Amino acid sequence: MAGRAAVPEVIWSRPERTGRGPRPAYSRADIAAAAVKIADAEGLDAVSMRRVAGELGCGTMSLYNYVPRKEDLYELMMDAVSGEHELWEPSGDWRADMIRVAHQTRELMHRHTWLPRLMSPVYGFSPNALRYLEHCLACLDPFEGPYGTKMELVAMVNGVVTTCVGNEIATAERTRSLPWSEEQENAARIAYLGRQVASGAYPRLAASFAEDAGPIDLEGVFERALTRVLDGFA
């Protein structure tokens, strides 16, 4: 009964195909693609084992042959989107390369808005994540310093991107046309906030809101945040 492992394993240490028994009908890539498609279209909460199985066209429990636990499905999804990173020959200018990496990650997160929510140090060791990390380190070859510092730099850049995109997505959803219920909720939230600020209990917050009514330059915020972090390492 190797199929139902008593000992928890990492999905990547299991071979995708063992050679015995019928050919698996789906590949891990198929499954990841189905899950990602659902998450992109309907949000991460819509990704259930039943739903993914339905998308693939197989029974719910058949999915458990490929994916022992739901957490492993997330792992597959994270790996799949990690694979969307375009890798290039490092230019020799680590700063420029890291900026390019950061922009690419940002675009990735905008394409898959569920990504920031799933971002966690746990998922950092899938094959495509390792390739991505190796690429970052290659870009940092010209960077003078120990690998420990390079790792910190990569982590910080990823952190900044995650934080910024998290904010960007939140404000985007606040602006976008929403189902009535969510629309109303946002309205209620903003109305409440306005009332609080107007109450005079938070003078600086009030001043901050009064300061500039122009649209927020999210692109600029991201660029500045990134620059500042890289400056900190230079």
Added chain:
Amino acid sequence: MAGRAAVPEVIWSRPERTGRGPRPAYSRADIAAAAVKIADAEGLDAVSMRRVAGELGCGTMSLYNYVPRKEDLYELMMDAVSGEHELWEPSGDWRADMIRVAHQTRELMHRHTWLPRLMSPVYGFSPNALRYLEHCLACLDPFEGPYGTKMELVAMVNGVVTTCVGNEIATAERTRSLPWSEEQENAARIAYLGRQVASGAYPRLAASFAEDAGPIDLEGVFERALTRVLDGFA
């Protein structure tokens, strides 16, 4: 039927007590405390409506009189821990004050390890969160620049803290004694990682792991990250 609002509201815009009907048996503070207690002891996933109601000693559905949706329970939790922030008279040195704020937030997150997972721009407008934000802005009074930049600074500091503590908690859980199953899972994960790195496909990653086998100085990583971000604004 105001009790069952058809229009979604922010919980903070509802008065805790209306005056009509029987006295509520519990305060929002009671409920938040119960939920936080459970989350601290057994993790965020253990926080269910039934469980919190049980902790309070009331029926499950009674809880819905106080908390219309589970999301509002999270909002209560976030507000409660925001209230744990100790506020002080700004020193006049915004850098020192922000470092102090960051350290306090970090300690808060270590006390409540579920906090990074719940951290989201959505929960930034509860009463205690507003007090905290106002306090940060007060600390930044000596900072020369528009409020927009101050807000960015606060967001960046919070982002850094969240990112770092997320890593800290992950490595802590990797070290801590765990239930056998999770222990085995970590072992499997590390074994797999070791095999991959040893395969030679990721030379820089291998070099990074070989570089220093000493224990990671998480405190130092946090300190450096914070310093770099603040440097970026100075």
Added chain:
DNA sequence: GCGCACTACGTACGCTGTACGTAACTAGGA
């Protein structure tokens, strides 16, 4: 060709959030 390891999948269990109905209670208006 035999047997075993694998795929496929239906059923079932315990858990979740929560809609809804009902009974008890209490403060405000007549």
Added chain:
DNA sequence: TCCTAGTTACGTACAGCGTACGTAGTGCGC
């Protein structure tokens, strides 16, 4: 003072979740 509307309290019920388990059917390695 009593009436009644708005509240609290909570049991029942439902749809959905992750997944343990049992049972067929299939095809590779010996």
